[in-house]
Amino acid sequence: MKILADVYDQVIKRNPGEPEFHQAVKEVLESLEPVAEKHPEYVKAGIFDRIVEPERQVIFRVPWVDDNGTVRVNRGFRVQFNSAIGPYKGGLRFHPSVNLGIIKFLGFEQCFKNSLTTLPMGGAKGGSDFDPKGKSDMEIMRFCQSFMFELARHIGPDTDVPAGDIGVGAREIGYMYGMYKKIKNDFTGVLTGKGLSYGGSLARTQATGYGLCYFMDEAVKAKGKSFEGKTVVISGSGNVAIYAAEKAMQLGAKVVAMNDSNGYIYHKSGINLDTIKLIKEVQRGRIYEYVKHHPDAVYTEGCKGIWTIPCDIALPCATQNELDGNDAAMLVKNGCFAVGEGANMPSTPEAIDVFLKNKVIFGPAKAANAGGVATSGLEMTQNSMRLSWSFEEVDSKLKGIMQNIYRNASEAAAEYGEPDNLVMGANIAGFMKIAAAMYAQGITY
Numbered sequence: 001m002k003i004l005a006d007v008y009d010q011v012i013k014r015n016p017g018e019p020e021f022h023q024a025v026k027e028v029l030e031s032l033e034p035v036a037e038k039h040p041e042y043v044k045a046g047i048f049d050r051i052v053e054p055e056r057q058v059i060f061r062v063p064w065v066d067d068n069g070t071v072r073v074n075r076g077f078r079v080q081f082n083s084a085i086g087p088y089k090g091g092l093r094f095h096p097s098v099n100l101g102i103i104k105f106l107g108f109e110q111c112f113k114n115s116l117t118t119l120p121m122g123g124a125k126g127g128s129d130f131d132p133k134g135k136s137d138m139e140i141m142r143f144c145q146s147f148m149f150e151l152a153r154h155i156g157p158d159t160d161v162p163a164g165d166i167g168v169g170a171r172e173i174g175y176m177y178g179m180y181k182k183i184k185n186d187f188t189g190v191l192t193g194k195g196l197s198y199g200g201s202l203a204r205t206q207a208t209g210y211g212l213c214y215f216m217d218e219a220v221k222a223k224g225k226s227f228e229g230k231t232v233v234i235s236g237s238g239n240v241a242i243y244a245a246e247k248a249m250q251l252g253a254k255v256v257a258m259n260d261s262n263g264y265i266y267h268k269s270g271i272n273l274d275t276i277k278l279i280k281e282v283q284r285g286r287i288y289e290y291v292k293h294h295p296d297a298v299y300t301e302g303c304k305g306i307w308t309i310p311c312d313i314a315l316p317c318a319t320q321n322e323l324d325g326n327d328a329a330m331l332v333k334n335g336c337f338a339v340g341e342g343a344n345m346p347s348t349p350e351a352i353d354v355f356l357k358n359k360v361i362f363g364p365a366k367a368a369n370a371g372g373v374a375t376s377g378l379e380m381t382q383n384s385m386r387l388s389w390s391f392e393e394v395d396s397k398l399k400g401i402m403q404n405i406y407r408n409a410s411e412a413a414a415e416y417g418e419p420d421n422l423v424m425g426a427n428i429a430g431f432m433k434i435a436a437a438m439y440a441q442g443i444t445y
């Protein structure tokens with residue numbers, strides 16, 4: 001980095017102890033260096049300095065009462081990162097690892113991802129260090145209600161539209177929506193990922209995983225390859241992982257391994273997705289239970305070992321930095337030719353280096369997992385029109401959006417002289433629209 005080195009230094013100084021945020025910013029600024037060279041007017045207007053600073057960050061107390069009558073306190077966050085191209089938009093994560101730096105990295109990434117969808121959505125992220133594991137349904141409900149009691153004053157259908165992420169699915173969205181509606185007395189599309197009976201969109205549940213495969217299908221086709229007959233390894237076993245597996249199978253691939261934070265299963269003849277759905281979606285159980293249903297599958301403790309399983313295509317769909325340089329080297333050694341990021345920032349910078357150097361077809365998160373938020377955008381459109389589209393209609397729009405993202409990212413990469421570098425292409429393509437909007441809107445206070 002040359003022109004943008006000062007911007008990065010300032011980010012480090014101003015945001016101490018937030019390594020994930022630094023990592024996300026560094027990657028983007030490195031990609032944008034040639035853009036800064038070509039657009040001195042953006043440097044002069046402080047676009048780069050402004051784009052790395054959230055517009056607003058809210059941190060709040062979330063008190064709730066557990067089933068034993070004990071008062072518990074968690075911390076809630078909403079980082080409204082950028083509203084240049086539309087209302088703030090992005091998910092809510094409930095996980096004990098959540099802190100301000102993690103929400104900031106996710107909010108920052110979300111700005112570029114949302115821009116790539118071509119829909120009018122700014123970027124935001126939020127959540128809490130609340131751990132949903134082992135909580136009763138009533139505890140989840142009381143927590144969600146308390147969380148929304150505060151969040152409600154900061155959001156709105158034209159201001160900021162949250163959705164799900166790790167630990168937040170249809171159940172949590174339902175409880176939060178109910179509370180929002182009670183406080184505001186407004187029936188609006190203020191959250192996405194809603195249930196179908198109260199304004200949700202068909203295909204939103206499937207969207208991130210399906211979208212990931214639509215994107216990767218385009219990317220591998222461009223290199224004369226396909227999913228047909230390929231062996232696929234998918235990390236995670238939550239919303240994104242399950243529907244990535246479903247679409248990969250529909251495209252003719254065999255998914256042989258999945259994990260959760262405790263360990264992984266390897267089913268050489270092909271994973272039975274109905275069993276995974278039963279364990280994870282219905283019973284909210286652990287992945288080791290899979291081997292009780294399928295004794296020919298093998299369970300191994302420790303989630304990282306999953307990257308040692310030979311595969312053609314790897315889809316990391318669990319969490320940030322789950323795949324490091326050594327894992328990447330192992331995948332390459334075993335013949336993996338394509339990696340698509342379903343999770344946000346699952347590959348470390350070292351892992352990305354290994355993939356790019358070895359000509360692995362690499363779909364970066366911002367582009368590859370944008371199908372979820374894109375379909376949230378379609379849910380917002382349906383809510384505004386007070387209409388619901390069919391599954392086929394939403395799914396075909398999603399597919400078109402993912403193909404378009406691939407095209408835009410690869411064209412931007414080619415324009416800046418690195419045709420196979422979709423990391424750079426996605427960062428640049430996402431940035432250009434936001435930068436143009438910020439520039440046109442002046443230096444706002």
Ligand code: NDP
Nearest residue numbers: 165166167208236237238239240260261318319343344372
């Ligand atoms: P879920 O809560 O449905 O599932 C998360 C999965 O990841 C679980 O299998 C979980 O295992 C695993 N996981 C979470 N944290 C860790 C960890 N620290 N180490 C190992 N495994 C972990 O979340 P989603 O499927 O919705 O989200 C997965 C990823 O996809 C996240 O990075 C999210 O930001 C990203 N994403 C989600 C979108 C969406 O629409 N939902 C859209 C775009 C990106 P365990 O049960 O053991 O915790």
Ligand code: 2IT
Nearest residue numbers: 090091163165372373376
């Ligand atoms: O990371 C993401 O893109 C999401 N968790 C989905 C956000 C959304 O608003 O649908």
